[in-house]
Amino acid sequence: MEAGGGAELIGGDDGLARRLKALACTAPLHDLDARKARLEWADASVYQMGEIGFSAIDQVTVAMDFDGGASHDQIVGRLVPFVAAHAPDRGRAEHERVARWVLDSLINVGSLDRGFRAVYGTLGSQGYQRRTFSFKLLIELVSPDGEVYLRASDEAINVLVGALDTDVESAQVAAEVKLENLVRRGRLSDAQLAAEQARYRTVQYAELLRRKLEATRRDVRSVDWLAEVPDLIAEALTHIATRYRAENAILANVIRVRDEAEEVDRKRRAAQLVDIVKDCVRRHTQLQARLLDANATFRAEQDRQQFAGAPQRAAVDLFGQLLVPTLGLTVGEAAAPTSAFFAVAAGLAEPVAPRLTNLVDLLLSPARERDPLGLAVPEPELAPLPDPDRFSAAQWEQADALLDLSELPRRLSGLLATARAADPELAHLVALRALHAVSPEVGVALRQGDTSIMVAVDDGTPLSDPEFGGADLMIGIGTVGPAMVRASELAAQPEHRSEAEVA
Amino acid sequence: MGELAATVGDAARLVALGLRPRQLPARDLVYADLVRRHQRDPAFAELVEAVAAGLGLAVLAVTPQAGAVLAAMTDSLFEVRIDEYARRVSLRDRQLEKVLHGLIHLAVAALAFPRPDDLANDTYVGRVSVEQVDLVLREACRTLDERASAADQDQDPPQDAPELERTWRVYARRPGVAATRDGRLAPDTTRGMITKALRFLTDQGFLHPVGTDGGGTFRTTPRYQIQVRELAAERAFEDLLSLGVIGVGQPRVPDV
Numbered sequence: 001m002e003a004g005g006g007a008e009l010i011g012g013d014d015g016l017a018r019r020l021k022a023l024a025c026t027a028p029l030h031d032l033d034a035r036k037a038r039l040e041w042a043d044a045s046v047y048q049m050g051e052i053g054f055s056a057i058d059q060v061t062v063a064m065d066f067d068g069g070a071s072h073d074q075i076v077g078r079l080v081p082f083v084a085a086h087a088p089d090r091g092r093a094e095h096e097r098v099a100r101w102v103l104d105s106l107i108n109v110g111s112l113d114r115g116f117r118a119v120y121g122t123l124g125s126q127g128y129q130r131r132t133f134s135f136k137l138l139i140e141l142v143s144p145d146g147e148v149y150l151r152a153s154d155e156a157i158n159v160l161v162g163a164l165d166t167d168v169e170s171a172q173v174a175a176e177v178k179l180e181n182l183v184r185r186g187r188l189s190d191a192q193l194a195a196e197q198a199r200y201r202t203v204q205y206a207e208l209l210r211r212k213l214e215a216t217r218r219d220v221r222s223v224d225w226l227a228e229v230p231d232l233i234a235e236a237l238t239h240i241a242t243r244y245r246a247e248n249a250i251l252a253n254v255i256r257v258r259d260e261a262e263e264v265d266r267k268r269r270a271a272q273l274v275d276i277v278k279d280c281v282r283r284h285t286q287l288q289a290r291l292l293d294a295n296a297t298f299r300a301e302q303d304r305q306q307f308a309g310a311p312q313r314a315a316v317d318l319f320g321q322l323l324v325p326t327l328g329l330t331v332g333e334a335a336a337p338t339s340a341f342f343a344v345a346a347g348l349a350e351p352v353a354p355r356l357t358n359l360v361d362l363l364l365s366p367a368r369e370r371d372p373l374g375l376a377v378p379e380p381e382l383a384p385l386p387d388p389d390r391f392s393a394a395q396w397e398q399a400d401a402l403l404d405l406s407e408l409p410r411r412l413s414g415l416l417a418t419a420r421a422a423d424p425e426l427a428h429l430v431a432l433r434a435l436h437a438v439s440p441e442v443g444v445a446l447r448q449g450d451t452s453i454m455v456a457v458d459d460g461t462p463l464s465d466p467e468f469g470g471a472d473l474m475i476g477i478g479t480v481g482p483a484m485v486r487a488s489e490l491a492a493q494p495e496h497r498s499e500a501e502v503a
Numbered sequence: 504m505g506e507l508a509a510t511v512g513d514a515a516r517l518v519a520l521g522l523r524p525r526q527l528p529a530r531d532l533v534y535a536d537l538v539r540r541h542q543r544d545p546a547f548a549e550l551v552e553a554v555a556a557g558l559g560l561a562v563l564a565v566t567p568q569a570g571a572v573l574a575a576m577t578d579s580l581f582e583v584r585i586d587e588y589a590r591r592v593s594l595r596d597r598q599l600e601k602v603l604h605g606l607i608h609l610a611v612a613a614l615a616f617p618r619p620d621d622l623a624n625d626t627y628v629g630r631v632s633v634e635q636v637d638l639v640l641r642e643a644c645r646t647l648d649e650r651a652s653a654a655d656q657d658q659d660p661p662q663d664a665p666e667l668e669r670t671w672r673v674y675a676r677r678p679g680v681a682a683t684r685d686g687r688l689a690p691d692t693t694r695g696m697i698t699k700a701l702r703f704l705t706d707q708g709f710l711h712p713v714g715t716d717g718g719g720t721f722r723t724t725p726r727y728q729i730q731v732r733e734l735a736a737e738r739a740f741e742d743l744l745s746l747g748v749i750g751v752g753q754p755r756v757p758d759v
Contacts, residue, residue: 072682112596112691114678119662130662134676142634142680142694146718315623316736318613319643325748326609326739327643331602331673332666337742338605339585344574344735345608345727346583347524347707348560 017122021133024118025155028137029053032105039101042094046087052102055082060138061152062279064207069141069149076100106137107150114140206287209236213294216301225298233291240288244281251277391429398422399429403454409476412456416465431468434475445480452477513537514550518558521571522581524708524726528570541565563733569725574734588703602670603677607693607700609739610640612731615723622732625725631710633718636697637679644671694718 032049059078063070070078079099080092087095108114115136122129137156140148212229254277258270316322326337391399402419412434419426437456445453456473463472517537520526528535541548542565551571555562559579563572575582589600614636615629616622648671660668674693681689688695701721704710709727714720 109681113676114681115676120659131659132662132665132668133659134672136676140678140681148680148682315619315732316740317619318609318616318622318731318736322736322739322743323606323609323613323640324643324647325743326606327640327669327671327674328647329670329746329748330667331599331670333746334602334606334670335598337739337746338602338609340742341612341735341739342585342588342605342608343577343582344738345612345731346585346588346703347709347730348522348573348575348581349583350522351580 017120020120021118021135024116024120024133025135025137027118028106028108028116032102035105041097042090044098046090047083047098048086049098049102052079052083052086052098053106055079056099056102056106057137057152057156060150061157064151069151071147071149072100072103075103075150079103103138107140108136206283209287209291213290213297216294216298229294229298233294236291237288240284240291243284247277247281247284251281391425395423395426395429398426399433402426402430403433403475404477405454405475406452406477409474411461412471412473412475413463413465415475416468420467427467434473437475438473442480450480452479454478510547510550511554513540514547514554517541517551517565517571518555518560518562518573521555521560521562521565521573526570528567534570535567538565538567538570541571561734564729566725566729569729572726572729572733574730598666599673603674603693604696604700606640606670606674607636607697608704610636611697611700611704612727612735614639616728616731622728622736625728627728629723629728630713630720631701631723632716632720633694633697633701635717636701637693640674640693641679644675647671648675 029050032053036044036047036049056075056079059075060070063074076096076099079102080095083095083098084090084092108116113134113136115134118133118135119130120133122131135155136153139151139153141151142148209232212232216225216229251274254270254273258267258274261267261270322337322341326334329337399419402415412431415430415434416427419430433454434456437454438458440453440455442453454475455478456475458471459474461472463470516533520531520534520537526534528538541551548565551565552562555573556576558581559576560573560581561576563574565571573581585601585605586597589597589604611631614631616627617629621627621629647669651669660672677691677693679693681692683689688698690696690699698719701710701719704727705712705721709724709730710721711724712719713722
């Protein structure tokens with residue numbers, strides 16, 4: 001309780017807590033190497049798990065885009081070559097498994113929150129207090145199309161590149177100035193480090209702006225569009241313009257170094273640096289496109305969200321008066337309002353009232369076996385209905401008998417009269433078949449191997465019949481044979497020719 | 504005496520129909536008749552309320568669109584207990600899970616009726632999707648986070664008293680999704696919990712599925728609007744008032 005001692009302790013407290021938290025962020029990486037001995041499926045002592053962990057965070061960070069990232073499988077795929085370098089004699093399956101284990105450990109699969117906790121102490125007016133610091137290294141998010149992808153948390157980026165929890169803007173400027181200097185002095189390995197740091201900052205910056213824009217898209221009221229966001233957008237656009245110039249200047253320098261370098265290693269480093277800076281330029285361009293869209297997004301969202309009529313009756317503002325205040329409560333306090341809301345908003349439960357007789361029936365009746373899908377639905381075979389026959393089989397037979405004119409040809413009028421006498425319908429069939437015989441298909445008959453064919457010829461006699469009109473055809477049977485084949489080969493219209501010959 | 508018994512029987516039948524939330528007067532002639540009778544005959548309406556009260560139910564509204572909308576009174580037989588709803592979890596985290604589930608239900612309602620007018624307007628139909636609920640909650644958490652850092656408040660909870668942690672921190676920390684071996688939704692994630700809430704509300708006749716966009720999209724039914732407006736919001740509101748975190752007539756977003 002001595003004022004002097006207390007003040008001194010409290011004064012050092014803030015920095016201490018920050019350093020403890022920073023140290024805690026590295027713990028999962030140390031832990032990887034500590035736990036590898038316990039792996040049962042492989043002798044993992046050859047793998048430097050901490051290094052693989054760093055590499056995994058690197059890969060995830062590099063893959064982070066304005067609104068996406070790499071999937072688990074992609075990261076594992078990119079990690080495998082690095083893992084394989086540790087133990088080239090082991091199989092690919094083991095390398096993959098190691099990569100996956102590291103990735104899962106960094107996500108902390110298995111814990112409820114998929115994150116890490118560390119306990120640190122603070123000294124305050126209430127004395128020494130232990131507090132829980134929760135953090136994540138890799139975060140799983142879902143893309144609009146439902147795929148799960150990974151992003152590195154702020155903590156992970158900080159662990160990776162050092163204490164970066166300062167102002168993003170100023171940190172970025174510092175890194176790029178440093179980068180330019182380093183390239184000019186030809187210190188490529190340092191320049192690469194600085195370039196990589198610059199890229200991580202670019203990612204961080206993009207992340208910050210992405211959140212603002214996303215917030216606007218969802219709820220215009222939650223973002224200050226009068227001053228804060230326009231300032232932010234203007235700032236970001238200026239930032240991009242400056243960075244774009246700076247990066248292009250650096251790029252020109254590095255390309256020159258790359259082309260002039262004679263040492264292989266130096267050339268390779270310069271080439272890597274070119275890639276990194278190009279990537280930075282690409283990210284800036286992408287960010288700029290989003291920024292230019294931002295105002296349109298705001299206007300559209302304002303139109304959509306803002307116009308509401310005057311309330312018809314007094315009603316609670318669920319979002320502003322219930323949800324946000326509840327979120328601000330501690331877990332202990334929030335239990336009462338949330339369960340009060342739930343009790344009514346969840347509706348009613350259906351209590352079960354058991355009845356002994358029903359229960360006995362229920363228990364004694366054998367279990368009904370039910371296929372949840374029911375019987376298979378038979379696949380119907382759909383075919384068009386055949387056309388109903390106009391004439392019966394008997395009528396066809398009668399007509400056949402009538403038209404068996406192998407001895408002598410007959411006039412149509414006579415045939416019709418005979419047919420009508422037997423069956424009034426039969427005359428119709430006979431007339432149709434006679435008509436068909438005017439132009440018989442000799443070619444078809446030949447191909448089918450028929451020896452004879454029915455032929456009808458018009459000799460100019462008009463037909464006098466109560467039902468039909470036209471020519472009184474002469475109908476007879478002609479023979480078809482090889483002679484006619486020749487004829488049909490010669491003639492352009494074999495049917496007509498042969499018809500004439502037969503006649 | 505016989506007539507009274509018949510009337511009481513009818514009143515009880517209306518209550519019983521109200522207990523089946525997916526049954527609607529538009530699809531049931533008897534139900535529609537009873538609803539009409541309730542609207543025209545104050546004595547019958549009083550009887551319905553008495554029967555419901557005897558069962559531990561409050562009649563929130565009787566309308567031709569929604570039918571009889573009932574709410575369980577405290578400790579009623581018909582109450583859905585949040586302990587049972589959230590019973591999958593281990594005992595240690597039960598308190599936390601209960602709060603998260605309750606919070607999600609609150610967020611679903613807040614998203615279904617984003618403006619006070621939407622809740623008041625009988626013809627308003629809200630739409631919610633799993634994705635929207637999660638994003639809106641996370642956004643609210645982030646705003647609170649920014650506000651807390653701006654105020655320079657110490658945010659980490661004491662180690663021995665996790666219940667003193669702010670609710671928004673708990674929600675923000677819980678992952679939205681998690682990769683599972685079979686590609687299914689992990690139930691402990693916020694999206695898993697939201698999906699559970701939306702499906703549950705659908706079973707209760709409060710929501711109606713309309714598509715699979717955004718992890719499942721639903722529209723509200725008149726019954727849900729009445730349920731939220733007439734009692735649920737009021738109860739939570741009273742609790743918050745008694746905790747002193749809100750005042751009557753406070754603007755929607757305090758510092759914008």
